[in-house]
Structures are given as C-alpha cells and as structure tokens.
Amino acid sequence: MTVALSAQADVSVIGEVGTTGIGFHAAVPVRESVNVRLGLGYLGYSYHGSARDMNYELSMRASTYDALVDWYPMQDSAFRMTAGLAYNANKIDVAARPNASGNYVVNGNTYGAANTGKVTGKVDFGKVAPYLGIGWARKVDKGWSVSSDVGLLFQGSPRSTLRVSGCTAPGEVCSQFASDVARENASLTDEVGRFKVYPVLRVGLSYKF
Numbered sequence: 001m002t003v004a005l006s007a008q009a010d011v012s013v014i015g016e017v018g019t020t021g022i023g024f025h026a027a028v029p030v031r032e033s034v035n036v037r038l039g040l041g042y043l044g045y046s047y048h049g050s051a052r053d054m055n056y057e058l059s060m061r062a063s064t065y066d067a068l069v070d071w072y073p074m075q076d077s078a079f080r081m082t083a084g085l086a087y088n089a090n091k092i093d094v095a096a097r098p099n100a101s102g103n104y105v106v107n108g109n110t111y112g113a114a115n116t117g118k119v120t121g122k123v124d125f126g127k128v129a130p131y132l133g134i135g136w137a138r139k140v141d142k143g144w145s146v147s148s149d150v151g152l153l154f155q156g157s158p159r160s161t162l163r164v165s166g167c168t169a170p171g172e173v174c175s176q177f178a179s180d181v182a183r184e185n186a187s188l189t190d191e192v193g194r195f196k197v198y199p200v201l202r203v204g205l206s207y208k209f
Contacts, residue, residue, distance in 0.1 A: 011209050014147060016041065018202030020064050025204070027070070035070040037084075048097075053105040054119075054184055055097045063089035064153070066131060078136045086131055088155050090198070092123035094162065094188075107180035116177050117166030121185070123192050126156030133200060145206050153198040160188045 012027040014037075021043025027035045043062040050056060068084035096119035098104055104111045104119065133151015162185040167174035 012206045013209075014039070014204040014206035016147075016149075016202045016204035018149070019043070019198070019200055020153075020202060021062055023064075023202075025068075027206070033072045033075070035072075035080075037068040037070060038066070039068075040065045053108075054188075055099065057095045057097055058123075059093045059095075061089075061091050061093075064129075065089070068131065070135070070137070072139075076139075078138045080135050080137060082131070082133045082135055082149065082151060084131045086129045086153060088125055088127055088129040088153070090125045090155065092192075094121040094123060094160070096120070096162075104177075106177070107183045109176070109180055111169075111173070111177050111180075115167070115169045116174070117164055117168065119162055119164055119181055121160060121162035121188075123158050123160045123188075125158050129153045129155040129198075131200070137204075137206070140208055142208050145208070147204040147206055149200060149202040149204075151200040153200055155196065155198050157196055158189075158192040160185055160192055162188065 010029050014025045014027060016023050016025065020041035023039055023041030025037040025039030027037045029035050041062070041064045044060065046057065046059045048055065049058055064086045066084055066086035068082050070080045070082050072080050096104060098113035102113050104113055104116060131151055131153050133149055135147060135149040137147035138145045162181050164178050164181050167177060169177070
C-alpha cells in the first residue's frame with residue numbers, strides 16, 4: 001500500500017503542443033534517474049502540393065500513441081535522453097485538383113477533368129515507429145514545471161495509393177487515364193518516400209501531484 005501511494009503521489013501530467021499536435025503524457029518515476037511516459041498526440045491540417053505535373057490537396061491527420069523511457073544521466077540536471085515506441089496512425093488523404101484550364105496533366109498527357117472523374121487516394125505510414133530524442137524537464141517535488149522534447153520518429157517508408165472514379169470518357173480514354181494515374185502514383189510514392197523520419201519538437205506544461 002505504501003509503494004502504491006508513493007507512486008501515485010509522484011505522477012506527473014503533461015499537456016503539450018508541437019509537431020505531433022496537441023497532446024498529453026502521464027509520467028511516473030521508476031528509478032531516481034528514470035521515468036516512464038505514456039501519452040498521445042493529434043494534429044490535423046490541409047495544404048496544397050504537387051508531384052510532377054499533378055496538383056494535390058492533401059489533408060493530414062497525425063495521431064500518435066507512445067510509450068517512452070526518460071533517462072537523466074546527470075544528477076540535479078533537467079537534461080534527459082529518451083527512447084521508446086509509438087503507434088503511428090498518421091495518414092494523408094489525397095485529392096488531385098485540375099489546373100486552371102480544367103484539365104489533368106498526367107504522364108505528359110492532358111485529360112479534361114469534367115469527364116475523366118476524380119483522382120483520390122491516401123498516403124499511409126508504418127504503424128510502429130521507434131523514437132529517439134533528448135529533452136529538458138526540471139525535477140520538482142510538487143506543482144508546475146515546463147518541459148521540452150527534441151527527437152525523431154522513425155516511421156519507415158510511406159506508401160501512396162491513387163485511384164480513379166467516375167470516368168465517363170470513352171473506354172480507351174479511361175483506360176489510358178487509369179494507366180497514367182498508376183504511373184503518377186509511382187512518382188508520388190517516390191516523392192513521399194523521402195519522409196521516413198518525422199521530426200518531433202514539443203513544449204509542455206506539467207503538474208506533479
């Protein structure tokens with residue numbers, strides 16, 4: 001009972017904001033120089049981008065659920081080193097947008113968007129992502145304090161999927177359009193494949209009970 005009450009008294013709750021969105025962690029010390037943190041973060045935003053000749057509207061929903069271990073290598077210092085794993089539910093929804101002339105230009109070919117339908121898809125990331133980082137969190141016996149994290153989330157090679165729907169052009173045009181979109185998808189996969197690592201920058205406000 002004494003151990004349970006002591007652990008409960010040492011729990012810290014941290015509210016955070018950063019590149020992983022808005023989130024929180026609960027931190028519990030397991031040794032004098034080691035903490036365990038469990039938490040989540042959510043970020044959603046939209047932006048416009050392009051790959052080769054295609055214009056896209058991209059809507060990102062970034063959700064992470066992580067378990068982290070903090071090690072304080074120097075006594076009486078706020079500096080810490082962190083490692084852990086995250087369940088990475090990051091996802092980008094993709095919708096192609098026609099150019100100012102109302103056309104899609106795909107693989108060097110021009111198609112009227114009015115009768116070739118919609119091009120939509122998504123970009124998925126690896127679900128399990130290791131995390132490595134450093135940070136600062138001043139140790140307090142009770143009350144408020146601030147913290148920060150700087151690290152990298154290793155999310156693996158993203159995978160893109162594009163599909164065509166609602167094509168009302170002649171069959172051979174729809175077939176060629178679908179073939180060109182498949183080539184565009186390969187190009188998009190190459191573009192997003194560079195984002196194997198997600199930077200993590202966070203600041204937090206914590207309260208220790």
